[in-house]
Amino acid sequence: MxxxxxxxxxxxxxxxxxxxxxxxxxxxxxxxxxxxxxxxxxxxxNGVIRGFTLDVDPKALGYLFQTIVRVRPLPGNLHVVQKALQDTPQITECDKVTGEDCFVVRMHVRSMEELDQVLDKIAEKAETSTAVVKSQPVIRRLPPVL
Missing domain, CATH: 1.10.10.10 (Winged helix-like DNA-binding domain superfamily/Winged helix DNA-binding domain)
Structure with missing residues (x-):
C-alpha cells in the first residue's frame, strides 16, 4: 500500500x-x-494501523524493575523455551534474533525474587543473561513517518 x-x-x-x-x-x-x-x-x-493502545506505566502497577534478558535455548529446546516465554505474563516483549542468543526479552518484575522465579522456570532449558534497565533515554517509538 x-x-x-x-x-x-x-x-x-x-x-x-x-x-x-x-x-x-x-x-x-x-x-x-x-x-x-x-x-x-x-x-x-492494510495493516498500516494495527491498533490503538493505552500506555500505562508499569511502575504504577508495582513493577519496580525492568530487565532485558538474552535467552539461549539448550539444544532441542527452542520451541519449548519459546512457548515458556510466550506464557510468562511478566514478559512484555520478546524478539527472536540472530546471533549467539535466540531471544531478547523485555520483562517487568516487582522484585528480584520474582525475577529469579521467572528465570528459574526456564533454567533447565536455556542459558540466560540478564541486565536491569536503569533508565530509558529513548522510549519505544516508530521511525519517522516520511
Whole structure:
C-alpha cells in the first residue's frame, strides 16, 4: 500500500494523540469526516494501523524493575523455551534474533525474587543473561513517518 501525504499527516496526528476526534483529524488534513474515516479504515485494513493502545506505566502497577534478558535455548529446546516465554505474563516483549542468543526479552518484575522465579522456570532449558534497565533515554517509538 502506498502512503500519501494525507495518510502521513493522519498518522503523525494520531501518534501525538490517538484519541483525536474525527472532526479534528478532518480539519487538520482539509477533508470531510467521512473521507478521513474511510482513509483510517483503509489504513487499518492494510495493516498500516494495527491498533490503538493505552500506555500505562508499569511502575504504577508495582513493577519496580525492568530487565532485558538474552535467552539461549539448550539444544532441542527452542520451541519449548519459546512457548515458556510466550506464557510468562511478566514478559512484555520478546524478539527472536540472530546471533549467539535466540531471544531478547523485555520483562517487568516487582522484585528480584520474582525475577529469579521467572528465570528459574526456564533454567533447565536455556542459558540466560540478564541486565536491569536503569533508565530509558529513548522510549519505544516508530521511525519517522516520511
Amino acid at each position: 502506498k502512503i500519501d501525504d494525507v495518510d502521513r499527516c493522519l498518522l503523525e496526528a494520531l501518534l501525538e494523540d490517538a484519541r483525536l476526534p474525527l472532526k479534528e483529524l478532518a480539519a487538520r488534513v482539509g477533508m470531510s469526516s467521512p473521507g478521513v474515516s474511510d482513509r483510517l479504515k483503509r489504513l487499518e485494513e
